[in-house]
Amino acid sequence: MNLLKRLFVSLLGLVLFTCGNPQRQNVSKAKVNIVSNNVNIDYTDTGSGDTTLLFVHGWAINKTYWADQVKHFGSRYRVITIDLPGYGQSDKNREEFNTRAFGADVKNVINQLKLKKVVLIGHSMAGDIILQGAIDAPENVIALVGVDNFKSAGVAPTGDTSKAKKEYAEAIAAMKKNFKKFAFEWFNQLLFFKTTSKAIRERILNDVAHTDSTVAIKSLAWDDFNEGDQLLKAKKMLYLINSDYQPTDTTGLSAKKIPFKLFKVHATGHFPMVEKPDEFNKQLDKVMADLKKR
Incomplete structure (x- = not known):
């Protein structure tokens, strides 16, 4: 279970561990109508090059949160941002909105745009989504970049799982009763930092x-x-660009011998790409430099 879901249930006292060569920027290209599971997916497509950076947003936000990254990287890489089905400008006429369904959407974007060397970049809940997308499109994806997620990946679950599921169900029920109130408390208490403007x-x-x-x-x-x-x-x-308002436990990654590198953005909340975009972009530049050496 990813960080966002663990923070979600922590409102009820739950502690759960399951969780490029330079190119011109605005290259003219024909717009492809992307359809995944009968749903139209809205996206932006900037720049060109052998390597594509495909950005996937987190829960309850949209592709516009990557605007600073599009501007920064669009002159050197092909940069794609998408609205997941049900969010932003994408359609929502389907029933499945889970990790595996969203992962299939990422694969369909890759296939329909004919992308070959793809770096998948996913914020928050999209960490699991890009991971599923990489499993679904193994020959096209060259690396994963998690943004404030995978903070205890590989760490064995602790505590009573049945109790955790019960408390989780109670949290979902509370959100169904008053979505805005519950979500606002969640974000204000757990996802923003004192420096968040x-x-x-x-x-x-x-x-x-x-x-x-x-x-x-x-x-x-x-x-x-x-x-x-x-x-x-x-x-x-796996590259991690994580805010340090919540610690990242890499012991599980190390124990399982999963190759990773951790980069930190200091003193931001859960949204480093908009809270400190220049610092975030520097860290992603380091990721791309490391990839070129591999």
Whole structure:
């Protein structure tokens, strides 16, 4: 279970561990209509090059949160940002909004845009999504970049799982009863940091308030997606660009011999790409430099 879901249930006192060559930027290209599981996926497509950076947003937000990264990297790489089905400008006329369904969407984006050397970059809940996408499209994906996620990947679960599931169900019930109230408390208490600006807080909370609550709740459904096992299955280099407001426990990754590198963005909340975009971009530049050496 990823960090976002663990923070979600912690509101009820739960502690759960399951969890490029330079190119011109605006190269003219024909817009491909991407359809996945009968749902249209909205996206941006900037720049060109052998390597593609494919950005996937987190829970209750959208592709616009990558605007600073598009600007920074679009002159050197092909940069794709997508709205997951049910979010942003993508359609939502389907029933499945879980890790495996979203992972299939990532694979379909890769296939329909004919992408070959793809670095998948996923924020928050999208860490598991890009991992599933890499498993589904192994020949196309060259690396994974998690953004403030995989913070205890590979660490063995502790405590009573049945109790955890019960408390999780109670949290979902509370969200169904008053989505906005519960979500706002969650973000304000656990996802923002003291340095998170008022403007960014207001932007995020506005997007949360206007997200489709049915889709958002389905996206948080309990699953048994084991990040450690799935990372072993994917066999991809894992880069982590994590905020340090919550520590990252890498003991599970090391124990399972999963190749990884951790880069930290200091003193931000859960959204480093918008809270400190320049620092975030520097860390992602380091990721790309390391990839070139491999």
